[in-house]
Amino acid sequence: MSIAPITPPMSPELAGITGVTGIERPTAKPDLAGTFRAALEDAHGAEHRATDAAEQFARGDTGMGIHEVVIASEKANIAIRYATTLKNKALEAYRELMNTQV
């Protein structure tokens, strides 16, 4: 008894396809660590500016209005949440990979 070898699909549309060409691998890898570091530095700077603004306002600095203080702290809030969101997404992806069933 002989076993028939496995043959490629014989549909006429697929007959000419031999491989996939034209796709290039990205040479520069997107660097998650770099992005996260930049976000953290942004958040750090924004938080510093918010603290400075609050201090200047408390000292009675004439150039510092209420809205500047509130805006600075709101910016810090957004920057910190951006960094946190990046961290959460990265962790989520990592956990997803670690839970891969093999």
Added chain:
Amino acid sequence: MSTMDFFTAMEVSASGLSAERTRMNVAASNLANAQTTQAAGGGPYKRRDVVMQSVDVPGVQGTPFAQAVKGVAVSQISQDTAQPRLEYDPGHPQANAQGYVAYPNVNPVEEMVDMITASRAYEAGITTMTTAVNMAERALGIGR
């Protein structure tokens, strides 16, 4: 701040808020001095006016849109050159030889209108700011 283009709208609104605050200060000054007959430099108080100027937004230099997006700043506070209001009051210490006192060229009704305009413009700036913040928060919540 490369990642934080959301802050551009906030910076622009913030510059508008500061400018409106200055306008409010000027309106308050004009209203408070509506009867001031003796100002620094002699003569009655002269009505102040703000001159606004569009300025580059800090933090967006170098992007293609830096030239298009402008904040606002008060470039100068000018003095209204309109003639003072003369009132006949011979007993007043600042009365001139004809018995007329020069009162400031301030019209309180006009100043009230300026004040309300500044207040509404401030509210509009706050609304822009809140919307920008809400957009940033929505963006942070994508996928959640």
